[in-house]
Each structure stands twice: as structure tokens, then as C-alpha cells.
Amino acid sequence: MIATLLQLDERAAGAKFWRFIICVALAGVFQGLVLGSFIAVVYALFIADRHAALIGCLCLLAGSLVNGILQSWVTMRGFNEAMRIMVVMHRRLGEQLVALPLGWFTSRTTGFASGVAVRGTLFVAQTVMDLLVPLIINIITPLTIALMSLVLDWRIGGMLLAGAPLIWLAARWGSRRNAAGQEQLHVTSRQTDTRLLEFIDHQMLLRQAGLSGPGSKGYPPLTEAVDRQWQATVKALWSSVLGLIAQSVVVQGIYGLVVGVAVWLTLSSQLDPVWAVVLIGLGAQFIGPLKILSEMGTAFKRAQIELNDVTRLIALPVLPEAAVPHAMPARYGLSFEHVAFRYDKNAPWLFRDFNLAIAPGSLTALVGPSGCGKTTLTRLVARFWDVNLGRITLGGEDIRQLRHADLMNAISLVFQNVYLFDDTLEANVRMGNPEASEAQLQAVADLACVTEIVNRLPLGWHSPVGEGGRLLSGGERQRVSIARALLKNAPVLLLDEATAAQDPLTGMAIARAINTLKGRATVMVIAHQLNTVKAADQIVFIDGGQVCEQGTHQQLINRQGRYARFWHSHISPPPMRHNEEIFP
Numbered sequence: 001m002i003a004t005l006l007q008l009d010e011r012a013a014g015a016k017f018w019r020f021i022i023c024v025a026l027a028g029v030f031q032g033l034v035l036g037s038f039i040a041v042v043y044a045l046f047i048a049d050r051h052a053a054l055i056g057c058l059c060l061l062a063g064s065l066v067n068g069i070l071q072s073w074v075t076m077r078g079f080n081e082a083m084r085i086m087v088v089m090h091r092r093l094g095e096q097l098v099a100l101p102l103g104w105f106t107s108r109t110t111g112f113a114s115g116v117a118v119r120g121t122l123f124v125a126q127t128v129m130d131l132l133v134p135l136i137i138n139i140i141t142p143l144t145i146a147l148m149s150l151v152l153d154w155r156i157g158g159m160l161l162a163g164a165p166l167i168w169l170a171a172r173w174g175s176r177r178n179a180a181g182q183e184q185l186h187v188t189s190r191q192t193d194t195r196l197l198e199f200i201d202h203q204m205l206l207r208q209a210g211l212s213g214p215g216s217k218g219y220p221p222l223t224e225a226v227d228r229q230w231q232a233t234v235k236a237l238w239s240s241v242l243g244l245i246a247q248s249v250v251v252q253g254i255y256g257l258v259v260g261v262a263v264w265l266t267l268s269s270q271l272d273p274v275w276a277v278v279l280i281g282l283g284a285q286f287i288g289p290l291k292i293l294s295e296m297g298t299a300f301k302r303a304q305i306e307l308n309d310v311t312r313l314i315a316l317p318v319l320p321e322a323a324v325p326h327a328m329p330a331r332y333g334l335s336f337e338h339v340a341f342r343y344d345k346n347a348p349w350l351f352r353d354f355n356l357a358i359a360p361g362s363l364t365a366l367v368g369p370s371g372c373g374k375t376t377l378t379r380l381v382a383r384f385w386d387v388n389l390g391r392i393t394l395g396g397e398d399i400r401q402l403r404h405a406d407l408m409n410a411i412s413l414v415f416q417n418v419y420l421f422d423d424t425l426e427a428n429v430r431m432g433n434p435e436a437s438e439a440q441l442q443a444v445a446d447l448a449c450v451t452e453i454v455n456r457l458p459l460g461w462h463s464p465v466g467e468g469g470r471l472l473s474g475g476e477r478q479r480v481s482i483a484r485a486l487l488k489n490a491p492v493l494l495l496d497e498a499t500a501a502q503d504p505l506t507g508m509a510i511a512r513a514i515n516t517l518k519g520r521a522t523v524m525v526i527a528h529q530l531n532t533v534k535a536a537d538q539i540v541f542i543d544g545g546q547v548c549e550q551g552t553h554q555q556l557i558n559r560q561g562r563y564a565r566f567w568h569s570h571i572s573p574p575p576m577r578h579n580e581e582i583f584p
């Protein structure tokens with residue numbers, strides 16, 4: 001675990017951490033000396049030297065006091081070290097999260113990342129704070145005591161020292177037994193967390209399906225996850241108990257042997273009874289810390305598993321950046337050239353040889369059946385994922401050769417699932433361009449039909465929108481996000497069903513606003529309400545991973561092909577036959 005922590009902390013001085021470990025080890029040696037020094041008092045009492053016993057007692061008292069101060073100091077240092085390690089973990093995770101491709105972020109992966117960033121890092125830091133110092137001290141102290149015993153009697157001291165590797169082997173065996181159980185417990189707890197979040201988030205659906213609420217039969221995936229976690233807990237408990245028993249047996253066995261040998265040596269006159277008592281006392285001091293040590297194993301194993309998640313997240317491949325990024329182009333035409341893409345190496349190809357050119361400053365509408373890959377195309381432009389073959393260019397430059405920050409600067413994205421920050425209406429729109437003037441803010445509000453929201457709310461622009469924008473309707477949230485995108489005034493605008501939640505009149509008004517961007521921005525729109533994209537410079541009908549038809553609305557209608565059929569069914573859906581039932 002220490003090695004993993006040091007790897008994480010490559011930039012911070014590893015030497016600082018080692019210095020801290022050495023200080024703790026020295027504190028352990030001092031504690032061993034203090035604990036062992038009681039022998040002087042016992043010896044003085046046995047030989048009835050009251051003066052020496054008194055001095056011994058005073059020394060013991062002073063030693064205990066210094067030891068207490070020393071222990072508090074290393075504990076404080078441990079706290080500082082734990083905080084520093086937590087900051088390092090947060091920094092590394094922060095750097096990693098902003099460098100991951102946007103396509104990595106799904107509800108499952110964000111749940112995992114937030115669990116690691118919040119709970120995992122805290123658990124690791126707490127382990128360092130609460131357990132690392134005691135761990136080192138409880139190893140060093142008994143070793144010091146064993147060495148003191150060696151000086152007093154090589155046979156007893158030798159036995160204690162020889163016992164150390166046996167105890168270590170027992171601890172290792174216990175920890176290995178425990179590892180699989182703890183790992184399983186960790187996995188099942190994370191699965192339960194996910195199911196629990198799903199259960200909380202989707203109460204409406206579950207209640208409708210009779211899977212939640214009073215008298216319901218419950219939500220099976222959640223109950224199964226809880227059952228699995230319970231089984232894993234019992235298994236982990238047993239494996240840790242067996243490990244603890246093994247360690248305890250070895251530690252107690254060594255002590256029993258030490259007592260037996262001391263008695264035998266005394267009875268056979270090979271050892272002074274006074275020294276025998278002293279050595280048996282030292283033996284008891286030797287096993288005390290070791291017993292505590294064996295109880296720490298489980299907590300360390302859990303911290304190691306949490307730390308593994310931190311390192312796993314940090315090791316994920318980030319979005320590749322060009323070693324020498326190209327300068328941003330002067331014009332912003334988009335081009336898909338022989339693009340092949342699939343989501344996963346086992347998934348079918350979504351595009352094999354996709355080609356499409358979008359002129360700078362033009363408005364292109366992507367149309368096609370559900371699942372043909374329209375959203376995927378817009379996300380490929382923003383490098384949510386990189387294409388497997390071929391390339392996408394912006395102004396003739398492969399987007400992978402541009403600095404990602406520059407590319408994101410040049411793009412405004414509006415997706416169907418809008419998120420607004422828990423701030424005012426104005427702050428949410430201004431996110432697009434914090435420097436925008438009042439006039440610019442008002443202009444985009446008019447274009448995106450946000451002005452009527454501003455006028456309706458009592459606090460106007462200063463109205464809070466609530467977490468995620470929950471104080472606004474779905475359509476209103478969408479309009480705010482369009483205003484935000486317009487205010488950014490980026491040369492490329494990608495709109496994925498951005499007007500889906502609008503009533504027809506507002507949808508058309510926003511479509512007209514987007515049309516005004518022609519000549520100023522390259523716009524790619526996905527719209528299921530086809531009348532909102534009638535005025536596009538080109539409409540591209542996609543199916544089977546290919547461009548099937550391409551042209552203006554009128555050209556495609558005249559062609560009487562796929563788009564024309566799509567348009568007619570959209571404008572006037574085929575009437576339901578008489579007696580036709582929706583649910584046969």
C-alpha cells in the first residue's frame with residue numbers, strides 16, 4: 001500500500017514521506033525501550049534495592065511522559081500526511097477526469113468515479129491517519145523488546161526474534177485468505193450502491209410497475225444485490241476470522257513456548273528466577289502490540305482495495321493530445337473522410353466508410369431512422385470518442401491534431417438532456433460567455449425565447465433555476481441551454497434534438513433563430529421535427545452507416561426517395577385503419 005501511495009505521489013517528495021516513516025519507527029523504538037525498562041524496576045524490587053527501584057520508577061514515568069508526547073507528535077504528523085495524501089489523490093483524480101474522453105462519462109462510470117473520489121480517497125486517508133502510525137509502531141516496538149530480551153538472555157530473546165517471521169507468515173496467510181473475501185465484498189457493495197441509486201432515482205417507474213411502495217414485491221435487482229452483498233459479508237467475515245484465529249494461535253503459541261522454556265531453564269538452574277520473571281514480562285510486552293497488529297489487517301486490506309480503485313481510475317487511457325498541436329484553422333468547414341467507428345471492439349460497426357462534407361457557415365440537418373448514428377456523428381466531432389479509421393477534419397485539420405481545449409472552445413453543444421447549474425437564470429446563460437454585454441445577453445435571450453421566461457419569473461434574470469434546473473420545465477431548460485450556446489458565439493454549433501421539448505410555435509421560433517446563424521457558424525442539427533430543418537442548406541439522410549440522400553429539402557422532396565417518404569409520414573402520418581387496435 002505504501003508503495004502504491006508513493007507511486008501516486010510521484011511529484012511530491014517521496015523523501016518527505018520516508019522521513020515521516022523513519023520518525024514513526026524511531027517513536028516505536030522509544031516506546032519499546034520505555035515498555036522494556038520496567039525490567040530495571042522489577043529487578044531492583046527483587047534485590048530489595050529501594051533507592052534503585054525509586055529511580056527506576058521515576059525514569060519510567062519520565063520515559064512514559066516523553067513517549068506520550070512523541071506518540072502525539074507522530075499522530076499529528078500522520079494526520080498531516082493523510083491530508084497531504086488525500087490532496088494528492090484528489091489532484092491526480094481531478095487531472096485525470098478532465099483529461100478523460102467525454103464518451104467515458106456515463107451514469108455508471110460517473111457513479112464509480114464519484115464513489116472513488118469521495119469515499120475511496122477518504123477511506124485511504126483515514127487508514128493512513130488512523131492505522132499507518134500504529135502499524136509501524138506495533139511492528140517496531142515488539143522488535144525492540146525482542147532485541148532487549150536477546151541482550152538479557154540469548155535463548156529467550158532468540159525465540160522471540162525467531163517467532164517474528166512465523167507471525168509475519170501467519171499474518172500473510174490471513175491477509176491472503178481475507179483478500180478474496182474483501183474484494184468480493186467491495187464489488188458487491190458497489191453493485192448494491194448502483195442498484196440503490198437506480199431505485200431512488202426511478203421511483204415513479206418502479207411504483208407504476210408495482211416494484212416499489214407499500215405492499216409491493218420489491219425491486220428484484222436491488223434485493224438480489226443486497227442478498228449477494230450479505231453473502232459476501234458473511235464470507236468475508238469468516239475468512240477474516242480464520243486469519244485472526246491463525247495469527248492469534250501463532251502469537252499465543254510463541255508466548256506459551258517462551259514461558260515454558262523460561263520455566264524449564266529456571267528449574268534446571270540455567271536461568272536466575274528473577275531474570276525468568278523479567279523475561280516472561282518482556283514476552284508479554286512483545287505479544288501485546290502484535291495482537292493489535294493482526295486486528296488491523298482487514299482495515300488495511302479494505303484500504304488497499306479502495307486505493308486500487310483510485311489507481312485504476314488514474315490509469316484509464318486519457319484523450320490523446322497531439323505532441324505538437326496544429327493551429328486552429330481560419331475557416332470551420334467540417335468533413336468526415338472514410339470514417340469507420342464502432343463503440344466497442346466486439347460491437348458491430350456503426351460506420352464503415354462514412355463520408356460527408358459540411359461547408360463553413362452552412363446549416364446541415366442530419367435525418368434518418370432512430371439508431372442510425374446521428375447523435376454519434378455529432379459526438380465524434382466533439383471527440384467524445386475518436387474514430388477507428390478515417391478522419392474528421394475542421395477547416396482541413398484533423399481534429400485529433402488540434403489542442404482539445406481549442407476544439408472545445410470552437411464548439412457549442414446542445415443536447416436533449418439539458419443540465420442547468422443551481423444558480424440564477426442569468427448565471428446559467430452567462431456560462432456561455434461570462435464577458436458578454438447586457439445587449440448580447442438580451443439578444444440571445446430573444447433568439448432562444450428565454451425573454452418570456454425572464455418576464456414570467458418574479459426575480460427575472462436573477463431567478464434561481466434549482467438543482468439541474470428543476471424549477472424550470474423541460475422546454476424552458478432547453479431554451480436556456482440554447483441561449484447559453486448562442487452566447488458562446490462559437491464557430492461550430494452542434495444541436496441534438498435541441499427543440500424536441502418545445503411546443504410547435506416555440507420550436508419554429510428557435511429554428512428561425514438558428515437559421516440566422518447561417519454564414520456565421522457551421523451548424524449541424526439533428527431534429528425529429530422535420531419542419532424545423534426545412535430551411536437547412538443541406539439535409540443528409542443517413543441509414544446503414546451511409547449517407548443515403550443529400551440535398552436541400554426541395555431537392556430531396558422532388559427526388560421522391562427515403563427523405564420524401566420520411567417527410568410525408570412526418571407531416572401527415574398514415575391514418576389508422578378503421579377497427580385497427582393499438583393493442584391487438
Ligand SMILES: Nc1ncnc2c1ncn2[C@@H]1O[C@H](COP(=O)(O)OP(=O)(O)OP(=O)(O)O)[C@@H](O)[C@H]1O
Nearest residue numbers: 343344347350368369370371372373374375376377
Ligand atoms: N455509448 C454507447 N455505447 C454503445 N453503443 C451506443 C452508445 N451510444 C449509442 N450506441 C449505439 O449506437 C447506435 C446509434 O446510436 P445514436 O444515438 O447515434 O443513434 P441516433 O440516430 O441518434 O438515434 P435516435 O434518433 O434514436 O436518437 C445505436 O444502436 C445505439 O445503441
